[in-house]
Amino acid sequence: LTITVITIVGSPMVHAAPVDTNIDAQAAIVVDAESGQIIAQQNMDKVLPAASTSKLMTAYLVNQAINKDKLFNWDSPVKISRNVAKVSTEAELTNVPLKVGGHYSVKKLYQAALLGSANAAAMALGDAINGNQHAYIDHMQEQLNDWGINDATINSAAGLLNSQVYSDAVGSNPNTENMMSAKDMAIIATHLVNDYPDVIQTTALPRTNFYGTNVESTNALLPGGKVKSQYHFDGLKTGTSTKAHQNFVGTLTYDNRRLITVVYGTGPVNGFNPTRFYQTIKLLDQTLSKVHFVQVPQGQLKAATDIKNGKTKQAQVTNAQSIGVWLPIDQTAPKVSITPNKDLAAPLKQGAAAGTIKMNDITYLSKHDEQAGPAVAKQTVEKLGFFARLWHGFLDLF
Numbered sequence: 001l002t003i004t005v006i007t008i009v010g011s012p013m014v015h016a017a018p019v020d021t022n023i024d025a026q027a028a029i030v031v032d033a034e035s036g037q038i039i040a041q042q043n044m045d046k047v048l049p050a051a052s053t054s055k056l057m058t059a060y061l062v063n064q065a066i067n068k069d070k071l072f073n074w075d076s077p078v079k080i081s082r083n084v085a086k087v088s089t090e091a092e093l094t095n096v097p098l099k100v101g102g103h104y105s106v107k108k109l110y111q112a113a114l115l116g117s118a119n120a121a122a123m124a125l126g127d128a129i130n131g132n133q134h135a136y137i138d139h140m141q142e143q144l145n146d147w148g149i150n151d152a153t154i155n156s157a158a159g160l161l162n163s164q165v166y167s168d169a170v171g172s173n174p175n176t177e178n179m180m181s182a183k184d185m186a187i188i189a190t191h192l193v194n195d196y197p198d199v200i201q202t203t204a205l206p207r208t209n210f211y212g213t214n215v216e217s218t219n220a221l222l223p224g225g226k227v228k229s230q231y232h233f234d235g236l237k238t239g240t241s242t243k244a245h246q247n248f249v250g251t252l253t254y255d256n257r258r259l260i261t262v263v264y265g266t267g268p269v270n271g272f273n274p275t276r277f278y279q280t281i282k283l284l285d286q287t288l289s290k291v292h293f294v295q296v297p298q299g300q301l302k303a304a305t306d307i308k309n310g311k312t313k314q315a316q317v318t319n320a321q322s323i324g325v326w327l328p329i330d331q332t333a334p335k336v337s338i339t340p341n342k343d344l345a346a347p348l349k350q351g352a353a354a355g356t357i358k359m360n361d362i363t364y365l366s367k368h369d370e371q372a373g374p375a376v377a378k379q380t381v382e383k384l385g386f387f388a389r390l391w392h393g394f395l396d397l398f
Contacts, residue, residue: 018363021286023279026245026265027182030287032326033190033251033258036369037362039326040287044183047151048264051239052094052117053249054159054178056188057140058125059237062110063196065129074110077103078128080120083167088120093164094218095120096210104211111208114199116215117238119158123168126157133157133168147187148366152180159239177241182262187365189236189249189260200251203235220277221250227277231284236260238276245269246276254284255293257324289329296323296333302378303338305355309384310346316378317354323373325362335360338375346383351376 019040021028026048030040038044065071080088080098088098094117098104109125112118126136140154155162155170156178163174170176192199206224207216220226221233231252239247246267251260261283267275299318307315317338325334340355348354355375364370 017361019287019290021283023263023282023286024266024275025263025279025283027262028264028279028283029182029186029260029262030283031186031190031260031262031365033193033260035324036190036365037326038183038186038365039259039291040283041183042283044186045151045181047153047179047181047184049241049244049247050152050159050178050180050185050264051241051244051247052119052159053185053237053239053247053262054154054156055113055117055122055239056185056192056237056249057143057154058122058157059110059114059199060188060192060196061129061136061139061143062106062125063192063199066106067196072106072128074105074107076106076128078106078109078124079103080124081127083165084120084123084127087123087160087165087168088118090164093119093160096213096215098124108208108210111202111205112210112215113158114202114237115205115208115217115219116210117218118210118215119160119164122158123156123165133165134170137170144184144188147191149180149184149187152178152184154178159241161241177243182264183365185249185262185264186260189251189262190365192236193251193258193260199236200234203237203251219248219250220274221280226272227274227281229277229281231281240269242269246273248276248280250280254288257293259284291326292329294325294327294331294333296325298322299378301336301357303375305338305340305344307348307381308343308345310348310381311384312381315344315346315348315354315381317375318378319357319373320351320353320376321373323357323359325359334362340375346381348377348381350378350380 018038021042027043027046029044080102085100088095096112096118109121113122130136159178162169162176218238233252235251236249248263266279301319304314338355354377357375
C-alpha cells in the first residue's frame with residue numbers, strides 16, 4: 001500500500017507534538033476527552049502514587065456494573081462488612097460513618113466516594129461488585145489491562161495504604177499503595193466521561209447529604225468553590241497521601257471541547273492547601289496559550305492515490321467526516337495521510353470508501369485513538385475497457 005501525504009494548499013505545517021509544560025508538580029497531562037489527543041504533558045509516563053484519584057476507577061466499575069452487567073441499580077442496598085465499617089471510623093481518613101451490617105444505597109456511597117473522597121464507601125462499592133476486596137482488586141487490574149495500562153500497581157479500591165485497610169490488605173507490605181502515571185489516570189478519566197457521561201452530574205455537585213451527614217466536594221475549582229478560575233470545571237477527583245502529596249484530576253469544557261487535566265505530586269499534605277488547583281490553572285494557562293482547536297470540514301482535504309484499471313491512474317480522495325485536532329497556535333490545518341484500501345480499483349463511485357485517514361505528528365493516549373476516520377473518493381473513476389486494460393498491461397511490461 002502506498003501512503004500519500006494530504007495537505008491543504010497554503011497551510012503552514014509544523015510539528016504538533018504535545019506542549020511541554022513546566023509547573024510545580026511531579027507529573028501532569030492535558031487530554032481532549034473525545035479524541036484522546038494528548039495536548040500537553042509533563043513527565044506523563046512517570047509512575048507515581050495515585051491516592052484517592054483511584055476512586056475514579058471504582059466510579060467506572062460501578063457504572064459498568066449498573067449499565068452493562070446489571071448487577072444492581074442505584075437504589076440497591078449495600079451491606080457493610082465489619083472491616084469496611086472499621087475503616088470508616090479512622091479519624092485520619094476521609095469517610096462517612098458506616099455501621100457493621102448496615103445497608104446504604106449504591107448512589108449514596110458513590111456520591112460520598114466521589115465528592116467527599118469517602119474511603120470506606122469506595123471499599124463498600126467494591127464489595128458490592130465482586131463480593132470482597134481481593135476479587136475487586138483483581139477486577140480493577142483486569143480492566144486496566146484491557147485499556148492497555150500495564151505499569152500500574154493496584155491494591156486498594158480507595159487508594160489507601162495496605163496498613164489502612166486492615167484485613168482487606170493485598171499482600172504483606174503495609175506501605176503498598178496504588179501507583180500509576182498521569183497518562184494512566186488520563187486514560188481512566190477519559191473512559192469514565194465518555195462511557196458514562198452522567199458521572200459529571202455527580203462530580204459537579206458542590207455537596208451532598210449522606211443519611212444526615214453533610215459531605216462537601218473536595219474540588220475547590222467548581223463554580224463557587226474556594227479557588228477562582230477563568231476555566232469552568234465540573235469534576236472530577238482529588239487525591240492526597242503522604243507519598244503522593246496533592247493530586248487532582250479535573251474535567252472542564254473549553255472551546256466546546258471536553259478536556260481532562262491531571263496534576264500529580266504537588267503541594268504539602270496537611271490541611272486545606274489549594275496548590276493542586278493553582279497548578280492545574282497554571283497547566284491550562286501554559287497549554288491553551290500555545291494551541292487552538294481546528295475543525296477540518298468534511299470534504300476539505302485533498303489527496304491522490306493509485307487506482308487499478310481506471311481511466312485515470314490516480315483517484316482523488318477526501319475526508320468523509322469532519323476532523324478536529326488541537327494544533328500549535330500558528331498552524332491552521334493538520335498534516336494527515338491516507339492508507340488506501342487494498343487493491344483499490346475502478347469503477348469507483350464518488351463517495352465510495354477509499355481508505356483510512358490518519359493524523360501525522362499528533363500524540364494520542366492509545367493506538368485506538370489514532371485513526372481520524374475514513375477516506376472516500378472525491379470523484380467517480382470509470383473503469384477502462386477490456387482492450388484498454390490489455391494495452392496498459394502490455395505497457396507496464398516495459
